Amino acid sequence: EKTKPRATLALIAENAEGLFALTGCAYGAVPRAMRGGDVDAARDALSRLAGIFGERCYVELSDHLDPDDPALCDALAQLASEQGLGAVVTNNVHYARPEGRRLHDVLRCIEGGLTLDEAGNRLKPNGEYWLKDETILRERLGRHPEAFANARAIADACTLDLETIGPGGGRALGSMVGQDRLPGFPVPQGHTAFSYLYALCQDGAREKYGLMTPGVATGLAHELSVIDRCGLAEFFLINWDIVRFCKERRIPAQGRGSAADSIVAYVLDITKVDPIEHELLFERFLTEDSRTMPDIDLDIASNDREEVIQYVYKKYGERYAAMVCNVVTYRARSASREIAKALGFRDETVDRMAKSIEQYNVDPRSRPSAAQHPAYKHPNREAEHGWEHARPVGDALQELADTMDEKERTRFPLFRELTLAIADFPRHLSIHNGGMLITAQPLVDTVPIERATMPDRNVVQLDKRDIEDLGLVKMDLLGLRTLSLIKDAVADIEARHGERLELGTIALDDEAVYDLICEVDTVGLFQVESRAQASALPRVRPRCFKDIVVQVAIIRPGPLQGNMVNPYINRRQGREAVTYAHPLLEPALKETLGVILFQEQILRVAMAVAGFSPSAADKLRRAMSRARSSADMEKLRAPFVDGASANGVAADVANEIFRQIAAFAEFGFCKSHAAAFALTAYHTAHLKLYYPSEFYVALLNNQPMGFYSPAVIAGDAKRHGVAILPVDVARSNEKAIVEECSHAGDALHPVDSSNTIARRRTCRVHDVRLGFESVKGLGEAEAQGIVAERARSGPFTSFDQFARRVGLKEEALRNLALLGAFDAFGEARRELLWRARDAHRTSPAFTRPVLALPTSDAP
Template identity: 40%
Template sequence: PPDIDIDIESDRREEVIQYVYDRHGRHHTAQVANVITYRSKSAIRDMAKALGYAQGQQDAFSRQVDRWRDVLSGAIEDDTTIPLPVVELAAEIEHFPRHLGIHSGGMVMCDRPVIEVCPVEWGRMEDRSVLQWDKDDCAAAGLVKFDLLGLGMLSVLHYATDLIAEHHGVEVDLATLPQESCVYDMLQKADSIGVFQIESRAQMATLPRLKPRTFYDLVVEVALIRPGPIQGGSVHPYIRRRNGLEPVTYLHPLLENALAKTLGVPLFQEQLMQIAIDVANFTPADADMLRQAMGSKRSRERMDDLKARFFDGMRTNGITDDIGEQIWLKLAAFSNYGFPESHSVSFSYLVYASSWIKYHYPAVFCAALLKAQPMGFWSPHTLVGDARRHGVVVRTPDLNRSAAAATLEPCEGSTGSVSVRLGFDYVRGIGRDLAEEIDAGRPFASVEDLRRRVPSLSLAHLEALATAGAFGCFGIDRRSALWAAGAMSQTSADRLPGIVTGVEAPTLPGMSPQELSHADLWATGVAPDGHPTSFIRGDLTERGVVTATDLADVASGERVLVGGVVTHRQRPATAQGTTFLNLEDETGLINVVVSKGCWQRYRQIAKGAPALLIRGRLEKEEGVINIVADKLEPLPIGAAPASRDFR
């Protein structure tokens, strides 16, 4: 049966799910289950629990293994302190089913009561009924599954167009955006943090080499940096041909019809089908059958039959078995992950729309991204840092100026004459519902007024608001606000106002800029007025540490010392053990390549340190700068935002 995907604004996905339940009835529709299996960390943790180890010890054991490795290689080869009985039991249950979850958006609809087809149970989430089968079971039973997928960028674009209309008086129609060379110039510089689909480390490293100049270049970019083209060896040949460094060639002239627009390099599923039609005389239906067979776990007998027919058709067209085998291997390499061209075109329009807004309205783009979190590749701290490098002023939460979510306010010193104000939902422990309750009560006359009118605020909430500087509107600094928060936790709506004692703080020392930055990171995860490395830049300079922006002036091949906060640790399946790190300092981002041997040598530091000093060889190629690491050491900086590892 077909697998139908529908992308929806992430904030409205639940609305659509409930619409489906209401429209078709719970007897005829349900969500698909997701079978959660044991991975290395969960297996270690649960087996330690079964053997009687305390909660803290369970967590300590699980932290010693890497989530992308199996139990035995992670626990034994890395010389951990996990007891052998725990390791042995964990290895036995690894990949066993652990529990049922709810598929992120898969729903099944039937023409008869769904309980006649599959057992159903109530989900733990409110108003969710769930099949006890996963998506593969549903497909095997012939059930049609609809994936109602929440796409954060659709929410971002919605927020952005609303903010542009509200603060700039311009009605932006995303369907009629002009194609502008200035937007493509921005992308050629890899200035794409926050932009849909092309903000990852790998995409940003490709943009200066691909140099997109037209919309179809974006279509190719979206499809190029994916497991299929990487495994199939398509990325570098395409870029070399694109830049005139390699001639466009075809394994056989019959391939030109399908591959001409991608310079002889297969990228799209539609090309696989066209190749089968052109070189093997398949009908369109046969070609689609081949696409499905190559892209799924079909029987070996069926694949062997299709391959035999494929080679028979090629021989009829005068293609030798040697060339035919190369064509077949090239198709098989990317068929599992080959991206449909139609999807790539649709995604590319979101790429261009988000790029256009980032270029023309950077403050709007930042606020919209912050409102739509969690989503994307980069943390809010990095998104804010990028906005500030584009001249946008970003302000911390303020009790009488902030809204529930991030918003804009007039500011002549900021790009576009508007600054970004963080919302209450960024304050530690304050969720969306409580943030909206605070927003609805504005303005407040005092901390006591807030506590009496929003009684659901706990002492921890008040202290987090104080630490974030939200009470600055009352003319008190953060330490005095913390003092007052402790006293005001005693009052409530059912007590007389004005009787709380100990509200006035004694004379307390002011907070240094570094302390303010640490307070912001603790309270909101964002330090808009001070990156952690900026406070130790003098010491770093004395040690010869080069900033992200100054790397452009260093010759390729030279050994350099760089330092910054770790934003990502990634080890793609296609990297053969190589780990990619991203460092961020106050001037920008640094790409670091860590070989398998180097990672093993500095494994504990590389895995756990929130900030690193890295010595290595600088590589420059077509505008892309990488550091190939040979030595890693921890960089003590105090507070730092959490990294996003192995995503």
């Protein structure tokens, strides 16, 4: 168990150099024996420790106002003196402040599944187990001044400079060249890491751009120079190597986020969006003055992500690679339920209270549609939101007070207090979605780690912010179901049509694709299928790729809260004039019609108006996103206004421009991130338009994803002339498949006359046959078993024969019958429902060994 000690005294003795040893709280061997009156046992225990640690062994003195504590501390101090050891004043700290006791006690009860009335000695006897200052401790233990001096000496000796762990410590990357942050990337003989990166970039640039134009050459040279001065060549090589592995395995993988601002990342094929063509800004990604490592988020087809993670483990080894943790906090409903149980509330009260905490921001379309047959699985995508989405606890629960008994009413104020106190309180650690730490030194010498529940895997007990603060290198390997959809659809297209579709080479100016999007025919399309997008698309009507980039970025909480959406749409529709506070703003804001939408635009405005360098402009953006007080903002305003004045911008205009970028700094979206997502959105639209059958098969097989239930997807497919056929024991596979149309001539299916895209489509459309895994009661193993049995022993000829050969549970048989999987046998579904129970009892899975009884002629 993670909570149990694993280091034996013998193991510690082998590694005792440089360690201090303290005798522990009341449960330590020395104080426990002394408190029990066994001085000899206490002396022996202390001697064992002193034999290992010598003068670095100290006896702890702690007074928590237990009546026996003063005498115990004096006796322990005397014992330390007898053996020539020091004493040290300590707190047995279980919570930071006195008021933390109630929450601590309730958390202990939650941990043990007990109520406060049942907890007994699991709880501390009083409220003295908090972090006291020296003044309070001297009131209790001032008669032992040497113990205070020892406490300070030990604390000073253990003071840790974070630079001794990680190479960061808040310093600029450009000042950290030569420090080992990465395990070393193997390069061909005769190369350094940088020279190899340089060679790869030259090859990649020729492949991407053909003729090396001055703009490409200058931009690439500048980026490589910054990367070299920051000592990040290995960082880029590691990411290139991961993407190379994915390409070899035909696993879709692409970088997003600010990494898409980099030409180097693009020519290495880490990112897929051309930063020159789309006017992206490298300094949003990396400058020499950056205080944190650059961030390359790699989206990987979710079904293949584990294979990529295992490749990294194999390449760098378990000692140098581990997953980053994520701190899971208490959520509104679960917290209220657990606290109420710990306070001894009745089960019915607990249920009413938990249900009364209303959750907001759950899209109703994320819930299963009533139109979908109940025998099919419904992916449950209703997330449990956090406290920011919960109705205030008092408002939600006060109305229940009248239904409580006397004890519950008495403890209700405490319940309210604790429910608010536990908001966003850490509950447990989980594995980060994709964060992976790779270090130059062994992990155990660098960060705290623990074993994961998955075999042969470690988890770093630091979250991504801790990793950034230490300047360590985190790789983000994120699973994206849409890329699995794309991979499956492309593979199906190749298998059926012999066409190897390279989405990275298709033109991004296909009018028909933009027609599809403008008509809000977006079910299944990445990033543009939500209800908010459906509302905005007819008004914006994107007609080029840059419009899609804006569309992806603008329908976000930040732009919506920052009031960016309506001004942009009004200007797009010509209902509002496009204006600029100063002509210098036009080059930076022209693509978004004068509205500050992208974070990169803040940098461009600062550079154009105030004459900031790219590095200084990014510093301004970062500072604005963090600044909260008016004093902080004033510190940022002065150099901006001064720089603008030097450029001939009047002070009042400069102040207004500063006000605008400060207002939008918190809400702006990263343009390169939007561009990367827009490319994936375009690719899914292309697949839906030109390969609808393969698209819908891949979409159904990669559920849950997006906003819509399988029933909605099936209805959308029908509008496109694609029939979604039910499960059939003679035809279905484990997952959905494309099936030849069964009607004469294999003509197109009738389509919804209102769907102009479907009416204009010239490609051949086929049916989609649902797979066994879509049926309730059938998992992957059962579905594979059905297909394997059919392949091994031939087609199924009747319901009873199917039940005997496959051996499914009654629920699965009934659901298959309900869905018409046996209709080809000509038997009524109602009849099969009755027979499912008896068929289950005679199946191989139900059959049990029969006891052989003696016959009459037995001896």
